Structure formats: C-alpha cells, structure tokens
Amino acid sequence: MHKLLNFCFLALYLSQGNAAPAGTPSSVASSPNASPTDPYASDDPNGRLWAPDAHIIPEAIRGPYGASILGPQNIPIALEEADLFAPPTTDHGNVYDNFYLTIHDMSIAKQMAGVDMRLEAGAIRIPEIFGIFLQLTDWLAHVPKEVLAKNFQTDIAAFNHIPSQELYIFPSVPPADDQQPPVSPYGQPPEPYTYEFSKVPATQLQGGTVKIADSTTFKVAKTLAVAEITIEPGAIRELHWHPTQDEWAFIMYVTTIITRIPLITISSFSEGQARMTLFAAQSNARTWDYEVRGMHELGSSDN
Structure with a gap:
C-alpha cells in the first residue's frame, strides 16, 4: 500500500511539473478544412x-x-x-x-x-466494344494514361479530357443539316452497315402486310433477318416452326407485329391485346395473353 501511494504521488507531481505555467496560453493545432475527394452527393429530392x-x-x-x-x-x-x-x-x-x-x-x-x-x-451513344465489358469509356477510364499514350504512340496530353467513368448516352450539339460525314482515309467498307428499313415497300397480303430485310438486301446482316408484319384486327400470323433459330417478340401494336428472325425475332404491339400459343412438342403447349411492351422468345423447334 505504501509503494502504491508513493507511485500515485510521483505521477501527480510529474503531471503538475509538466503543466504549462499559469497564465500562459497553450497552442492548439487546428485541423484543415474539410474538402471532398469527389463531388458531394446531390441534395435534389429523389421521390416517386x-x-x-x-x-x-x-x-x-x-x-x-x-x-x-x-x-x-x-x-x-x-x-x-x-x-x-x-x-x-x-x-x-x-x-x-x-x-x-x-x-x-x-x-x-x-x-x-x-x-x-x-x-x-x-x-451521343458511346461507341461499344462487344465483349465481356460494355463501354469504351469504362475501359479507358481504367487504363493508366501513360499506357494509353504508349499504345497510341502519342503524347499523354491527348488524353487529358477522356471521361473518368463510363458514359452511356450523353448530350452534344446536333450537327448542321448540311454537315458532311467524316471521310475515312481508308475508304468505305464494301457494304454499308446501315439500312433504311422504313423505306422498304410493304407487300400486301390477305390479312395484313409484310416487309422483310435479310442478307439478300442488307448484305452485312449474315445472321439477322427482320420482318415487319402488320396483322389486321381479326387476322392471325401463319402457323410456323423454328427448326434452327430462335424468335424473340416485343409487343407494340395489336395491329402491327415487328418480327426479327435471326438468331431472334422481335414482335411489337401498341394497344389492345393479343394472344399466342407455343407448342413445344411432346404434348407441351401454352398460350399467353399480351399487352403493350410485352415480350416473348421462342426457342428453336418451338411452334
């Protein structure tokens, strides 16, 4: 107990001895003003x-x-x-x-x-790279600029204004009506990669109309075909089979079905209702009712 009291007294004495003299102001270090590493989150309301x-x-x-x-x-x-x-x-x-x-x-x-x-x-919709990743901006934002400069054999300053994150759709100034497209020093590809499907004349049928674009007219579309089928009220699309390719349908119009038959088909309706029955062989069948913006896919060998 005696040793403990001596220790307490010594600690008290040391703390008093190290204290600043009375009346002497002590210096206090203030922390720097807070600054964001990124822009602060917006205060704009995000309610429904x-x-x-x-x-x-x-x-x-x-x-x-x-x-x-x-x-x-x-x-x-x-x-x-x-x-x-x-x-x-x-x-x-x-x-x-x-x-x-x-x-x-x-x-x-x-x-x-x-x-x-x-x-x-x-x-502008950003140019895409079709791989596991999605956007060119997302890719370049995660590549050191010195690597970009070395890859393109140019000065690093050329990349001073690349986006720091992915851009998907972003605003720009509309081009002038008389503005000419840029000319590539390597010339044009042998076949165009655009096709004015809206200008294809429709073929009148008994229950509607049909327009088709495939590799015979849109040369670069080697694995994709498009059919815009107009089905009049009360008419039906013909019964058909998918032996090798899938069909994907997006519902926009009861009176109009847009069908892409590739790899996949897309159909669209914009008002009212429609119905479709899928027969999948071996006594498997199911009927769906559709409204606007509905979607379906039919796999190969489905009817």
Whole structure:
C-alpha cells in the first residue's frame, strides 16, 4: 500500500511539473478544412414522381435526365413502376430490370439482349466494344494514361479530357443539316452497315402486310433477318416452326407485329391485346395473353 501511494504521488507531481505555467496560453493545432475527394452527393429530392392512380401520361424524365418516348406506351405499367420508368438519380449499375433484357431477365434468351433507349437530338451513344465489358469509356477510364499514350504512340496530353467513368448516352450539339460525314482515309467498307428499313415497300397480303430485310438486301446482316408484319384486327400470323433459330417478340401494336428472325425475332404491339400459343412438342403447349411492351422468345423447334 505504501509503494502504491508513493507511485500515485510521483505521477501527480510529474503531471503538475509538466503543466504549462499559469497564465500562459497553450497552442492548439487546428485541423484543415474539410474538402471532398469527389463531388458531394446531390441534395435534389429523389421521390416517386407519380402515384399509381395518377391521371397523367408518364414520361421517362427526371430533372435534366431522360427523354420522352417515341412510340407506344403501356401507361398502366408505367404508372405502377414510377421508379423504374423515371428512376432516382442515385440508381446506378447493373441491377437488371424489365427495360434492359438480357439472359439474366429472360433466361431463354441466350443469343440476343435488348435495351429500350431514346436519344434526344444531338445526343451521343458511346461507341461499344462487344465483349465481356460494355463501354469504351469504362475501359479507358481504367487504363493508366501513360499506357494509353504508349499504345497510341502519342503524347499523354491527348488524353487529358477522356471521361473518368463510363458514359452511356450523353448530350452534344446536333450537327448542321448540311454537315458532311467524316471521310475515312481508308475508304468505305464494301457494304454499308446501315439500312433504311422504313423505306422498304410493304407487300400486301390477305390479312395484313409484310416487309422483310435479310442478307439478300442488307448484305452485312449474315445472321439477322427482320420482318415487319402488320396483322389486321381479326387476322392471325401463319402457323410456323423454328427448326434452327430462335424468335424473340416485343409487343407494340395489336395491329402491327415487328418480327426479327435471326438468331431472334422481335414482335411489337401498341394497344389492345393479343394472344399466342407455343407448342413445344411432346404434348407441351401454352398460350399467353399480351399487352403493350410485352415480350416473348421462342426457342428453336418451338411452334
């Protein structure tokens, strides 16, 4: 006990001896002002833009982002899915939804993916690399600039203004009406990679019309064919079989079905309802009812 008291006294004496003299102000080091390493998160509200029972025509627009939809809409679905139709700005990344359809959303779709997009006047969709990754900007943002400079044998300053993250669709200035396209020093490819399908004349049939583009007219489309089929009310599309290729259908119009028969087919309806029966052999059959923006895929050997 005596040793413990001596120790306590010594500690008290040392603390008093090291204390600053009375009346002498002590120096206090202040921390630097806080500064963000990235822009602060926005304070803009991200609430639901409309209620399911709202009497409006929803638009896929939130603040400065998005654009109006050109074409048919399934308004009841859009009213129910406000945060899918006009998502909060905090939504990001690959959480799959029913506007971006891949094998994750439609497991039978192993040969084609689909995306519903709209570009405003002057907007640019980034050039794509078709591989495991998606966007050129995403790739270059993760390559050191000195590597880019060495790869392209140019000065590193040439990459001072590349985006720091992926860009998918971004605004730009619309080109002038008389602006000529750039001329490649290597000349033009032997066959064009664009095709004015809207100018193809439709063939009138008993129950509607059909327009077709395939490798005989669109030379570079070696694995993809397109048929725009107009089915009049009460008419049907002919019974048919898929012996080697799949068919993917996107519903836009009850009176119009757009079909892409490749690899895959897309059909579209914009109002009303339609129905389709799939026969999958060995006594397997199922009938579906469709409304606007519905989608289906028929695999090879399905009817």
